[in-house]
Amino acid sequence: MTFLEALALIPKPTTGVCPVCNGTKDDPRSTPLARVDCQNCGGQKMFQRATGRVVLRSDGTPCTHDYRHFLKIGACYNEYRCEHCGDINPIDSGD
Ligand SMILES: [Zn+2]
Ligand SMILES: [Zn+2]
Numbered sequence: 001m002t003f004l005e006a007l008a009l010i011p012k013p014t015t016g017v018c019p020v021c022n023g024t025k026d027d028p029r030s031t032p033l034a035r036v037d038c039q040n041c042g043g044q045k046m047f048q049r050a051t052g053r054v055v056l057r058s059d060g061t062p063c064t065h066d067y068r069h070f071l072k073i074g075a076c077y078n079e080y081r082c083e084h085c086g087d088i089n090p091i092d093s094g095d
Helices: 003-009
Strands: 015-017 053-055 067-073 077-082 088-092
Antiparallel strands (some): 015 053, 067 077, 077 088
């Protein structure tokens, strides 16, 4: 197999530029004094930062997540799942 043939076997990118922050990683609510991580491309998750990129929906467009309640685990730990791309967002609402 040649190098170019091997390249052709690499799967197409499964992420695209976040449609909420347009790749800036800043939430639209951000101000020069109070920067907020984009809540669509990583900032919505515990222990993660915004990346400016999100997974693609099945139609090939970058996902604007629409999380719906999915699982309740324990007293204050819940999982939310995006209706469009299946992304899981665990939320610990404990004190
Ligand atoms: Zn974003
Ligand atoms: Zn999604």
